[in-house]
Amino acid sequence: MTEVTMNIWRGDSSGGSFYEYKLERVEGEVVLDVVHRIQATLAPDLACRWNCKAGKCGSCSAEIDGKPSLMCMTRMDTLPNDKITITPMKTFPIIRDLVTDVSFNYVMARQIPPFTPGDPEPDGTYRMQQIDIDRAQEFHKCIECFLCQDVCHVIRDHEVNKLYYAGPRFFVKLASLDMHPLDTVDRRELIRQHLGLGFCNITKCCTEVCPEHIKITDNAIIPLKERVVDSSYDPIAWLGRKIRRKVKYTVEQAYALAPAQVAPTALDRVSATAIDDEGKS
């Protein structure tokens, strides 16, 4: 029976340090199993998030030996060392130990005008061909683990950019809305002016860490960049839109059509206001 040393960062917003826990290895375990064994035996108050333990909910995100990963989907036998280091996601403020405050993401989600479908068929239902939804379905696989947000240097290394940058998770969201066959809202100016798509310089780090293997950069961000640029700078596309029959809703119209204004919750009211003000200035 071999031993493994888990080197885990522990602390809170005021600071912290690494603690070492030595345990026996058990066949077939994932990192989260070992963290649970530490909780049950050595450190009952070691804080970590988890839910499904099956890679479906995206709660147990952390950095394992420096790589943003889901603890529940990282098998111990895939890690070569006898000492394994776990740290919380760096991009988000620490709450405690491996738990971070990811409310940035929920605030960002509120800045996106909601899905707004066109008219249904006469029988009241919609028709869509599978081939037309394949790409958007790829984006719907997102489990909101926020590992792509964590790894993205635009906000990982530059805190101030959080005011102007939605991050890969929400570019995937925006791309899924843009490519949804039924949606009618034109969000391109919002994306260009307020959600910071231009900051992304396609280093593909987000794609590399995505546990759902969504091709974030190739399939979401690059096509989105092309559409946004087309809408702003291509005179022929501009003319084409002017004479095209079907007019898309503007962002303001989409907000107005939603049953209620997108409203921040008590949890994120303060930061949401900050982002709104900064974003408009």
Add this chain to the structure above:
Amino acid sequence: MDVNTKDISTQSFDVLVIGAGGAGLRAAIESRSRGLGTAVICKSLYGKAHTVMAEGGVAAALGNVYSEDNWKVHFRDTVRGGKMLNNWRMAQLHAQEAPDRVLELEAWGALFDRTDDGRILQRDFGGHRYARLAHVGDRTGLEMIRTLQDKATSVGIEVFMEHKILRILTDANGNACGALGYTRPSGQFVLFKAKAIVLATGGIGRSWKYTSNSWESTGDGHALAFSAGADMIDMECVQFHPTGMVWPLSVRGLLVTEGVRGDGGALLNSENQRFMFNYIPEMFRAETAETEEEADRWYDDHASARRTPDLLPRDEVARAINAEVKAGRGSPHGGVFLDIASRRTPEYIKRRLPSMYSQFLELAGVDITREPMEVGPTCHYMMGGVRVDADTAATTVPGLFAAGEVAGGMHGANRLGGNSLSDLIVFGRRAGIGAADYAEGLTGTVEPEVSQATEAASEALSPFSREGGESPYRIHADLQECMQTLVGIIRTETELIQALDEISKLKDRASKVSVQGGREYNPAWNLATDLPSMLAVSEMVARGALDRKESRGGHTRDDYPSPDPEFAKVNLVQRLQDGKHTVQPEPLPEMPDELKALFEDDHAGQAPKEDH
């Protein structure tokens, strides 16, 4: 440790929804869309609720794949699957309204897999006569929760993430009008005042050792409702899903979707036999295939062939697997084999079952396109729960509503796959309407008794002030061992009595646990506050199981192996009466004759006529 009101912050809403899975979000959307101030409480982060793990699909008689399908066939399948213990009105509303609720999800942005003519594709599942499950590969729950989450965000619902509710508060007249909880990041107490409260807290699986449920499923809503004085029904009816992973040990219990069998997978024992042909019960014989040839033909042709016994209702399949393993015909790690590799192409498997493919590859090192899976039963779903009025979701406590897994009655003694996701949206919406109507009808202010709040808070903090007590993890592990071995798939009187004895000792131990550290995001303390719910629910399950002296659906008694027609007529109702926990049989609501008629002409393969 005494807590006074200064330590508790207060929030006020018209409608408070406890639970942010499918039912909770759907209820909140309904209430908020009527203009009422609505809050949702999540035990975890927003969008991580257990609904996210639902795989196979949402059952609704849309008739897109088989136009013969209609609500009456769905209703009949549901009640036969539930072994006639279902609340008929709930089963009827569910079958009638599920199609509209699914189409509504589509109008809110959900992208279900499509038929060739561009409509919602439906897949076969256990106990459903026709291919009926709208789905998105094998991640339907994720699609559903994200769609509802986005909708809830757009209508402006207040979301309280990572809050644990400790008690439902009542006013001087016993009406539910508040809840006391704490927020996990800071450990601070919050008192929620509300005119109406919807419980949508989900299941109870964490009391068992092998379960498909996440850490949240500790039966909080069941325990909250019970202690608030609500009636609980059929708490003995717990579903063990036949196919959970069995190896590696660390993922034992993790769900393997019924969609594997719906899409062509077959169960095999160690002798390579399709053993389900030996376990076809009389009730389903007329509509089940007799030969492997017929079963395999059925996948493409429901008209001339009958369904494969691999897709019998879950209780039947779970018992069969249990029996095969006991007879020594199990797989190396104590399950049986589920083979789709030799029956479908790798491309088909990866397209239809992408998360199963990656789950087995990444966690067990098994490529399901090349080799069979090993599977065995896992504690999955609670059919029993809070007794509700079918139309309004009102519980027996005024002001308190319940929807989804926490509510009882809809699924009888056994739930069909796919019926839980439809349950969430049908009764989530109805609970939202029920709670909104109730809240709008109230006059005057809402005044929960503050002493209840301070008492609950003091009780929650008590583990910090005790020295030298046991760790909550230890008690949780012992409870799981107890429920797994003594209140599992097959039950007997002696074991149930032993279980009740152990639960009572565990309750005593739980009242003396100690927790070190602070209140800020302390998982040991969080678990200590979950233990009372788990213990209360475990006791209710064992007491119900002891009193139901028959075998029906998810409840199987070794000492009473057959169904008893007398027990078919009653719910076992548990409640607190003058502080005393009682269990008593009460008659099921009587099904109207026109619905009874649906069960009389049992011609397999023939749908009841649609005249609605």
